[in-house]
Amino acid sequence: MTVDVSLQVNGKAVSAAVDPRTLLVELLRQQLKLTGTHVGCDTSQCGACVVHVDGRAVKSCTMLAVQAEGSSVVTIEGLAQGNTLHPMQEAFRACHGLQCGFCTPGMIMSAVDLLQRNPNPTEAEIRHGLEGNICRCTGYQNIVRAVSTAAAKMRGDSAAA
Amino acid sequence: MHPFEYLRPRDLAAAVGESATGNYLAGGMTLLPSMKLRLTSPEKLIDLSGLPDLVGIQADSAAVVIGAMTRHAEVAASAEVRRLIPALAALAGGIGDPLVRNRGTLGGSLATNDPAADYPGALLGLGGTVVTDRREIAGDEFITGMFSTALEPGELIVRVKFPVARRAAYVKFPSPASRYAMVGVFVAETATGVRVAVTGAAACAFRLTAFEAALQKAFAVESLEGLGVSGDGYNQDLHGSAEYRASLVPVMARRAVAAALAR
Ligand SMILES: Cc1cc2nc3c(=O)[nH]c(=O)nc-3n(C[C@H](O)[C@H](O)[C@H](O)COP(=O)(O)OP(=O)(O)OC[C@H]3O[C@@H](n4cnc5c(N)ncnc54)[C@H](O)[C@@H]3O)c2cc1C
Ligand code: FES
Ligand code: FES
Numbered sequence: 001m002t003v004d005v006s007l008q009v010n011g012k013a014v015s016a017a018v019d020p021r022t023l024l025v026e027l028l029r030q031q032l033k034l035t036g037t038h039v040g041c042d043t044s045q046c047g048a049c050v051v052h053v054d055g056r057a058v059k060s061c062t063m064l065a066v067q068a069e070g071s072s073v074v075t076i077e078g079l080a081q082g083n084t085l086h087p088m089q090e091a092f093r094a095c096h097g098l099q100c101g102f103c104t105p106g107m108i109m110s111a112v113d114l115l116q117r118n119p120n121p122t123e124a125e126i127r128h129g130l131e132g133n134i135c136r137c138t139g140y141q142n143i144v145r146a147v148s149t150a151a152a153k154m155r156g157d158s159a160a161a
Numbered sequence: 162m163h164p165f166e167y168l169r170p171r172d173l174a175a176a177v178g179e180s181a182t183g184n185y186l187a188g189g190m191t192l193l194p195s196m197k198l199r200l201t202s203p204e205k206l207i208d209l210s211g212l213p214d215l216v217g218i219q220a221d222s223a224a225v226v227i228g229a230m231t232r233h234a235e236v237a238a239s240a241e242v243r244r245l246i247p248a249l250a251a252l253a254g255g256i257g258d259p260l261v262r263n264r265g266t267l268g269g270s271l272a273t274n275d276p277a278a279d280y281p282g283a284l285l286g287l288g289g290t291v292v293t294d295r296r297e298i299a300g301d302e303f304i305t306g307m308f309s310t311a312l313e314p315g316e317l318i319v320r321v322k323f324p325v326a327r328r329a330a331y332v333k334f335p336s337p338a339s340r341y342a343m344v345g346v347f348v349a350e351t352a353t354g355v356r357v358a359v360t361g362a363a364a365c366a367f368r369l370t371a372f373e374a375a376l377q378k379a380f381a382v383e384s385l386e387g388l389g390v391s392g393d394g395y396n397q398d399l400h401g402s403a404e405y406r407a408s409l410v411p412v413m414a415r416r417a418v419a420a421a422l423a424r
Contacts, residue, residue, distance in 0.1 A: 003167055020167035020206070044194050045339075047260060056234070056263040062193050063264065066167050067186075067208065110259065117238075131340065132258030 007068050009034070010078030018065045025049045025060035027068075028075060036076040036105050040134070047133030050106035051075045057113035059132070076105035079112070088112050088150040097146030099137035107133045111147045119155055123148065163202040169211045173317070176207050177294050180315030183207045187230060187269035190261050215268065215319060220245055223325060229268025229318040237262065246287070247424060248329035248347070252279050255333065257340050268318040271303070274310045274365060276396060277341035281366035282331060283323065285358035286347025290322045307364035326351045328380075330420035332413050333361065336400050343401055344409040348417040350380055357414060362395050362406045372414055382418050385411060 002017040009032060016031050028034045028051070040048030042061050049061040052074040079086035088108050091097065098104040107130065114121060114129035121129065126147045127140070135143060168183070170176040176185070183205030186192055195201045209215055215230035220241040227236060236242055237254030256262055256270075256279050270280040271291060283289065284300040291298045294317040303311050312318070326349040333345030342361030349356045355376040360366040375384045392407025 001164075001166070020165055021162045042197070044190065044261070047258075050260060057260055058263050059260045062189060064167070064189070064193070066169075067189065067210065069169070113259070129259055132260040 003066050005066050005069050007070065008072040010074055016065070020064065020066055022065045023061055024051070024053075024063045024065050024068050024073070027065040028060065028073070034075050034077050038102055038105055040102065040106075045134065046103070047106040047110060048103055050109040050133065052109060052113060055113075055116070057110050074109075076109060079108070086112070087153045088115075088147070091146040091150035091153065092143070095142050095146035095149055097138065097143045103133060103135040103137075107135065107143060111143075111150070114147070115151055115154060120151060121148070162196045163199065165196075165203055166205045167208065168205065169208040171211050173212055173214055173294060173319070176209065176212060177315060177317050179205065179207050180317070185209055185272075185317065187266040187272075188232065188264040190257075190265040191269060191273050191275070209268075209317075218242060225249065225323045225325065226320055227267050227323070228320050230266050233257075233262035233265050233267070233270075234259070236267065245325050246323060246329060248326070248331050248349070248421070249283055249287070249323060252283050252331045252347070255279065255331075255335070255340070267321055271321065272310065272312060272318055274304060274308055275341070276307050276363065276365055277336070277343070277361045279331070279333065279342055279345055279360060282333075282342070282345050282347040282358045282360035284321070285366050285368055286331070286349050286356050287323045287326055287329065288349075288351055288353065288356055289324070291318055292320045292322065293318055301368075304365050304367075309365070324351060328421045328424055330417045330424065332417040332420055334409050334413060344406050344413050346410065346413040346417045348376070348414065348421055350376075350421070355380060359410055359414075362390075362392075362410055364394070364396070369410075369414070376418065380418065380422070382415050382422075385415050385418065388414075 006015045028037050038048040040046035044062040050057050051060045053071050110133050126144050184203035186206045186208045216228045218239050219226045233253045233256045243250040289300045291303045298311050329349035331347045333342040344362045345360045347358045355373050357369045357372040390407050390410045392403045395403035395406045397403045
């Protein structure tokens with residue numbers, strides 16, 4: 001048995017017939033071929049699968065596609081404007097905030113949500129705000145640096161690196 | 162995950178009417194992972210997100226009333242909750258991680274009654290009341306054991322009333338991996354006396370009457386001097402022994418009293 005689901009993904013209207021067990025991340029990756037969103041643990045621990053649903057960062061491995069009915073979803077593919085990276089993506093690149101890159105899409109989506117709520121976070125607030133995202137490579141130092149760099153840039157501080 | 166039928170009813174009676182053969186779905190942060198592991202395999206999921214009666218926060222000087230589908234992040238950010246019961250806002254802001262808080266709900270947390278969950282500590286610590294589709298249940302009666310509550314099959318949590326305390330604080334020692342409470346202590350000076358509730362330590366949240374009596378005489382950190390717990394029947398797992406949890410209880414209690422006094 002399938003259920004029809006209609007939602008916006010990165011600004012485009014999308015409709016699909018899904019088995020109710022389909023996870024949001026499965027709809028995104030398998031049906032819509034948006035493979036930028038990763039699956040690390042599939043057990044709600046790692047944050048590799050984070051996307052925005054109606055402006056809030058969520059683990060898309062722990063949400064059914066049918067629960068996103070009528071919602072607006074933004075994935076990592078929806079951040080850049082054409083060839084211009086989002087300031088958070090640019091800061092991760094410039095600060096070396098990634099190594100293998102597996103955690104990066106989720107990390108960036110969480111970081112963008114964090115700045116939407118708190119445009120000028122302290123280092124402690126950045127670390128607390130990224131508690132749902134695990135990185136096995138970087139040791140987090142450069143991720144934190146990237147987020148504060150992006151924050152300064154997005155606030156328009158001229159002193160920003 | 163085994164297949165299931167999915168429903169999103171628009172009114173409360175319809176939701177409860179389906180419950181004989183289905184499970185409620187709130188934030189899904191506990192239910193979906195257990196379905197993936199096939200620890201539970203409901204035939205039917207009744208998504209509560211279409212029910213307007215279950216969302217929102219109402220407050221007056223006596224109580225804060227929070228709808229069952231209100232997400233942890235909304236409670237943490239609510240200006241009303243922060244002003245009237247800052248300990249409750251802080252508790253909600255310390256659950257799991259931001260992504261869990263953006264989906265997980267008050268009703269889902271209390272219905273699950275995980276031994277290490279935070280909200281059961283607030284329900285007991287503040288002397289809250291659970292309002293369901295059929296009755297009101299005092300917090301002290303609601304929590305009945307490990308993952309067990311006074312809810313009847315199909316009974317739906319609609320909202321929870323938390324009385325405003327004169328002062329209160331919640332301090333937990335989080336598991337570094339999940340941030341669930343190894344031990345959390347909620348201390349409140351309420352209109353009906355001092356309440357001290359512990360979560361994470363044993364099968365379910367419980368009150369510490371000896372600590373309450375001591376703080377009733379004088380609400381000060383020194384009042385807890387020399388008080389401890391035996392740790393009989395406390396939880397043992399890979400995160401810590403029963404003795405370790407028992408040693409954390411008085412420490413978290415003293416920190417909670419200090420935090421309540423600092424507010
Ligand atoms: C990585 C991670 C870390 C976490 N850390 C913490 C933590 O530190 N502290 C903590 O307290 N919790 C923690 N949690 C649990 C989290 O708070 C969950 O959100 C919560 O336990 C369940 O709420 P839910 O809304 O997701 O419920 P769901 O998963 O949707 O439902 C859980 C159960 O409750 C029932 N139910 C839901 N709503 C109602 C209702 N209104 N009436 C009757 N029954 C209902 C459902 O049928 C189901 O059986 C964590 C979870 C994860 C995944
Ligand atoms: S894949 Fe979703 S949290 Fe790890
Ligand atoms: S860069 Fe490899 S997991 Fe984070």
